[in-house]
Amino acid sequence: MSPLYQVLTPEGELVQDIKGQLDQETMIKMYENMALVRLFDRKSINLQRQGRMGTYAPFEGQEASQVGSAMALTPGDWLFPTYRDHAAAIVHGQSMARVFLYWMGHMEGSISPKNLNIMPPCVPIATQMVHAVGTAWASKLQNEKHVSLAYFGDGATSEGDFHEALNFAGVFKTPTVFFCQNNGFAISVPFSQQSASKTIAQRAAAYDIPGVRVDGNDIFAVWLTMKKAVERALAGEGPTLIEAITFRYGAHTTADDPKKYRDQETLSEEWRQERDPLQRLRMYLEKQGLWDETKESEFIATAGAKIDAALAEAESYPKSRPEDMFKHVYAEPTWMATEQESELVKPAKQEGIPA
Amino acid sequence: MKRKLTMIQAITEAMDQKMAEDSRVMLLGEDVGVNGGVFRATENLLQKYGSDRVVDTPLAEAGIIGAAIGLAMNGLIPVVEIQFLAFIYPGFEQIVSHAARMRYRTRGQYHVPMVIRTPYGAGIRGPELHSESVETFFAHVPGLKVVAPSTPYDAKGLLIAAMEDPDPVIFLEPTKLYRAFKEEVPEELYRVPIGKAKVVREGTDLSIFAWGAMLRVADEAAKQIEREQGVSCEVIDLRTIYPLDRDAIVESVKKTGRAIVVHEAHKTAGMGAEIISIINDEALIYLKAPVKRITGFDVPVPQFSIEDDYLPTPGRVMSGIMETFTY
Numbered sequence: 001m002s003p004l005y006q007v008l009t010p011e012g013e014l015v016q017d018i019k020g021q022l023d024q025e026t027m028i029k030m031y032e033n034m035a036l037v038r039l040f041d042r043k044s045i046n047l048q049r050q051g052r053m054g055t056y057a058p059f060e061g062q063e064a065s066q067v068g069s070a071m072a073l074t075p076g077d078w079l080f081p082t083y084r085d086h087a088a089a090i091v092h093g094q095s096m097a098r099v100f101l102y103w104m105g106h107m108e109g110s111i112s113p114k115n116l117n118i119m120p121p122c123v124p125i126a127t128q129m130v131h132a133v134g135t136a137w138a139s140k141l142q143n144e145k146h147v148s149l150a151y152f153g154d155g156a157t158s159e160g161d162f163h164e165a166l167n168f169a170g171v172f173k174t175p176t177v178f179f180c181q182n183n184g185f186a187i188s189v190p191f192s193q194q195s196a197s198k199t200i201a202q203r204a205a206a207y208d209i210p211g212v213r214v215d216g217n218d219i220f221a222v223w224l225t226m227k228k229a230v231e232r233a234l235a236g237e238g239p240t241l242i243e244a245i246t247f248r249y250g251a252h253t254t255a256d257d258p259k260k261y262r263d264q265e266t267l268s269e270e271w272r273q274e275r276d277p278l279q280r281l282r283m284y285l286e287k288q289g290l291w292d293e294t295k296e297s298e299f300i301a302t303a304g305a306k307i308d309a310a311l312a313e314a315e316s317y318p319k320s321r322p323e324d325m326f327k328h329v330y331a332e333p334t335w336m337a338t339e340q341e342s343e344l345v346k347p348a349k350q351e352g353i354p355a
Numbered sequence: 356m357k358r359k360l361t362m363i364q365a366i367t368e369a370m371d372q373k374m375a376e377d378s379r380v381m382l383l384g385e386d387v388g389v390n391g392g393v394f395r396a397t398e399n400l401l402q403k404y405g406s407d408r409v410v411d412t413p414l415a416e417a418g419i420i421g422a423a424i425g426l427a428m429n430g431l432i433p434v435v436e437i438q439f440l441a442f443i444y445p446g447f448e449q450i451v452s453h454a455a456r457m458r459y460r461t462r463g464q465y466h467v468p469m470v471i472r473t474p475y476g477a478g479i480r481g482p483e484l485h486s487e488s489v490e491t492f493f494a495h496v497p498g499l500k501v502v503a504p505s506t507p508y509d510a511k512g513l514l515i516a517a518m519e520d521p522d523p524v525i526f527l528e529p530t531k532l533y534r535a536f537k538e539e540v541p542e543e544l545y546r547v548p549i550g551k552a553k554v555v556r557e558g559t560d561l562s563i564f565a566w567g568a569m570l571r572v573a574d575e576a577a578k579q580i581e582r583e584q585g586v587s588c589e590v591i592d593l594r595t596i597y598p599l600d601r602d603a604i605v606e607s608v609k610k611t612g613r614a615i616v617v618h619e620a621h622k623t624a625g626m627g628a629e630i631i632s633i634i635n636d637e638a639l640i641y642l643k644a645p646v647k648r649i650t651g652f653d654v655p656v657p658q659f660s661i662e663d664d665y666l667p668t669p670g671r672v673m674s675g676i677m678e679t680f681t682y
Contacts, residue, residue: 120460134425164418328463331521334598
């Protein structure tokens, strides 16, 4: 089994010297991003429970993987998230209001900010991986120095599209980074039952691309690994497969009960106590004198206010109109859509049946 | 002297000329490069445009179509070749869940200007799963356009229009007609608009709607029945399966009062049902008899020893026509 790359231990200690690779400002930003998205995630679950939001896919526990990887991108890069990667999207520049909107069932929640390429959350498993090969391939053919980053989970590695994406990316040396958050479960199925291979990273060997196994709760390790993958991609050396070992503390979605398939309380408690991504960075920052209780409470208050503002923005967003469903199906609407739209908006006939 | 081309030559020329004109156009698929495609549709294009623009891909339809979606979203115009329509199934999810929906999901921010070309239809003595005609799968999915030419002239003009279309186009090439005949094809780049049918033969007593290889069968039946029974049939090549040219359908039925749809796809939920529905909506009171469908059967397309028995023939079409007159 390939070794697990770790830089920052759960106790907040560096296991290797990273001088010159990661500045203090970035470290603080990492912590702030992770703390912000954790609050966002908890808020979202509450909103779902209050009936103000639809089914939601929580990511708590996976902040280091998502934040660390997305922070290694630059604005022209392409980000392909799944339905669990809103933390990555937010860090790359998606507004929290849009993410709320998406989960509130508005189609406009998928719109990427201008000049950024943040794709809508991909619902089918592994299918977005080949798109990330395509956009990266186009970047390469058009001599644009951008990478495409595709997120996916451990379950996705069983899909054909995972293999086709890695194979294509290897053959055409596309600047794609494949980032797997192996959180141990594909809804209810544990990785041991998902795959006979011990790791996901080892699959890279089959396509002759680098495969790296990294502690997904160690944001330094994630970020440094991503940086290297991005540099490699931009240097024309092709794709990288990153397997980040992490865990989702909560359910697959708010409609799922994880107690049915795992010892939820014990497992989540263990990960929280022993491997939490925020805790370990906070301990490290505190030891360096870069963070303290005052900073923490100030930051939490500001972040909470930002989230509330985003929520207010999302909740005051104009109500979708039924006719919006007819927009953007084609560049020019077809006659069918035009007629069906007028059928939808005209009042139903009330006259009785003639005698 | 005007030059004449086969359909496959017309298709090659359409791609060649578009590639010369627009550097964003690229071809990808299995065997499209060195081999020039299993039907030679991309012959010599690799030599002309290089391996960045004519790409022999790994054998993986989801990979090809999925990568093409990304290429299209990021500024290129990929033209994908899938060797046979039934080989498209591994890439089906990419077509219906992504190519068709990207514009919608992103509220117009990203779109997928790609063409998926694929030979389709029976009558070429192909092995199992080389002869399917499942255009309905794609016509049912909002966001896709579905085109099926029946002549070399239309094939070139429609394919150029497809490559210029901002939406994904499924371009179905009737395998049986690839080299069946030649016709005059202009040398310049020209467009045959998507969504417009063509009256192939004017007539007064009955309308026949068809596309792809069935157009020839319909036309043959029309000629024969005129000769034998003096029935004047109007033959209409729909050319585009989605969106259908409603006006052409309705106008003709209003004139003739009788109609037949001929397609080689399976009968149930085939496009014939949709065309009849349009006629019911718009021209019911003009009808003198129910509209008949002459189609392939609701069975897998059989292997070639009985393939001809599956396909509509001029004889079956003529029987259908007579039934509408004796109703």
